[in-house]
């Protein structure tokens with residue numbers, strides 16, 4: 425079974441949690457886009473929902489497919505966010521931001537009563553950190569911020585390469601006008617400690633560790649679709 429088929433299976437299972445009248449946070453990335461496509465079909469059949477997109481890219485797809493959109497200014501509280509992830513670790517701690525949308529994704533997830541993560545089984549890991557951790561930074565003082573990230577990680581026993589994400593000849597610029605530093609630590613045994621340390625650095629706008637935000641993960645694999653609960657990270 426190819427990755428796209430698995431992403432569609434996870435997205436379809438997430439759709440079972442969507443009810444008429446819901447205010448939805450809509451994630452970013454290839455898996456979230458499969459969810460948008462399936463949601464659009466349901467909307468065309470009469471389902472009434474309104475979505476808050478987590479990126480301009482997702483907003484464009486929603487508009488193309490006639491999924492009604494709003495903003496967190498109009499709807500500051502959402503019922504459910506459905507989004508993908510780069511890694512899903514124990515306790516449903518996530519690494520996100522591979523698509524560069526982590527800041528809006530985190531704001532939207534935090535404004536939602538529930539967050540469901542959808543993914544194929546390759547995203548499930550025993551320990552976070554194999555996927556480089558995206559850190560969104562202010563362009564001002566980039567060098568100093570990178571050094572501060574390196575030192576903060578070092579104090580936690582972490583080391584690795586930091587790379588400013590590029591898009592063509594220049595740095596990748598997020599929807600918020602920031603840069604992304606991808607930090608390849610290889611392993612993140614204490615996500616909470618790293619998250620706290622990163623938040624103390626003034627140039628860090630946000631980081632891709634999502635702790636205590638996901639309630640459920642729907643993970644599709646060749647053996648079927650599993651639902652993992654945040655409390656147990658077990659089959660429910």
Ligand SMILES: O=C(CO)[C@H](O)[C@H](O)COP(=O)(O)O
Nearest residue numbers: 453454455508521522523525
């Ligand atoms: O965090 C994200 C974007 O910022 C995505 O959810 C994450 O990168 C997963 O993407 P995909 O579903 O394409 O593997």
